[in-house]
Amino acid sequence: MLTDILESKKCFKLVCGAGNEDAVEVEKLVTLYSKAGCKFFDVSANAKIVDVAKKALKNSKITDAYLCVSVGIKGDPHVSKAYIDKEICTNCGKCIPICPQNAILKSEKDVFINKPPCIGCGKCAEICPVNSINMHSEPDDLNKILPPLIEKGIDCIEFHALSEDEDEILQKWSDINSMYSGLLSICVDRSRLGNIRLLKLIDKMLEIRAPYTTIIQADGAPMSGEKDDYKSTLQAVATAEIFQKHFENKMITPCYILISGGTNSKSLELAHLCDINVNGVAIGSYARKIVKEYVNREDFLYNDEIFSKALKVAKNLVDKIKIKNSLY
Ligand code: SF4
Numbered sequence: 001m002l003t004d005i006l007e008s009k010k011c012f013k014l015v016c017g018a019g020n021e022d023a024v025e026v027e028k029l030v031t032l033y034s035k036a037g038c039k040f041f042d043v044s045a046n047a048k049i050v051d052v053a054k055k056a057l058k059n060s061k062i063t064d065a066y067l068c069v070s071v072g073i074k075g076d077p078h079v080s081k082a083y084i085d086k087e088i089c090t091n092c093g094k095c096i097p098i099c100p101q102n103a104i105l106k107s108e109k110d111v112f113i114n115k116p117p118c119i120g121c122g123k124c125a126e127i128c129p130v131n132s133i134n135m136h137s138e139p140d141d142l143n144k145i146l147p148p149l150i151e152k153g154i155d156c157i158e159f160h161a162l163s164e165d166e167d168e169i170l171q172k173w174s175d176i177n178s179m180y181s182g183l184l185s186i187c188v189d190r191s192r193l194g195n196i197r198l199l200k201l202i203d204k205m206l207e208i209r210a211p212y213t214t215i216i217q218a219d220g221a222p223m224s225g226e227k228d229d230y231k232s233t234l235q236a237v238a239t240a241e242i243f244q245k246h247f248e249n250k251m252i253t254p255c256y257i258l259i260s261g262g263t264n265s266k267s268l269e270l271a272h273l274c275d276i277n278v279n280g281v282a283i284g285s286y287a288r289k290i291v292k293e294y295v296n297r298e299d300f301l302y303n304d305e306i307f308s309k310a311l312k313v314a315k316n317l318v319d320k321i322k323i324k325n326s327l328y
Contacts, residue, residue: 011280080120
């Protein structure tokens with residue numbers, strides 16, 4: 001069971017990207033990381049993506065892996081996409097190489113965003129010299145998208161709640177709770193609310209949950225974990241520390257803690273050095289980046305030599321996380 005994996009403190013969750021609707025990439029990532037020993041996958045709450053992730057697990061003959069679908073609130077970067085203002089864009093193309101998802105393309109006419117693979121990281125907007133790129137989130141209606149996914153069979157729903165609108169967060173949380181009785185995950189960071197408001201909000205959200213049916217995903221800096229250093233993962237560990245301290249003093253409803261947002265192969269080592277006890281780590285940007293050169297190949301799933309090289313890299317990361325945490 002997924003809760004056994006969390007209790008073992010060896011949980012490695014591969015984040016394919018809440019906004020990542022590139023079915024080809026998700027199939028490759030789930031195939032690769034499931035063979036590398038990952039048992040928990042976070043994918044977009046999109047029927048096509050859930051189907052392709054299930055297909056990848058079936059083709060890999062992995063029967064003990066679990067799927068989480070991610071939904072978000074308006075404004076949360078995880079469910080945002082980049083939009084180029086054509087009136088302002090000069091088609092310089094500086095944003096093209098910076099995109100980790102190869103989601104920016106150039107035609108003879110203009111530079112444009114290929115929406116499905118865009119994960120809303122905002123790197124293109126940061127580099128644009130004329131500020132022509134903005135991030136927009138138009139989250140789907142949860143009452144429409146979740147029931148068919150629940151019927152298909154999922155193991156967890158993750159709610160990305162990076163917003164200052166506490167009423168909307170609580171309303172959406174209540175909707176998710178009324179639709180789904182399984183494991184839920186709340187992905188939050190400290191940037192919008194600050195520590196005190198964030199903890200109060202989490203307490204309210206946990207009030208309606210049974211013990212050990214919720215994961216708090218302590219996000220450091222969303223989608224920032226491209227480097228394998230301590231600095232990148234510092235904020236994730238710091239966020240987990242706030243929850244750990246809070247729950248030690250006043251555990252309203254016991255829950256699991258994962259770290260995410262800037263996570264890499266050093267995340268657990270840093271957590272342990274700081275005496276932070278977590279149930280595992282969710283890794284997105286870094287886990288995708290280290291295998292990108294292989295996964296980007298069209299023949300990736302059919303070229304044994306290339307797949308084996310990628311598998312070695314992925315397995316090294318998964319093993320590092322699992323072994324480090326089981327020693328703790
Ligand atoms: Fe989307 Fe990030 Fe690529 Fe911009 S850089 S198009 S936000 S994935």
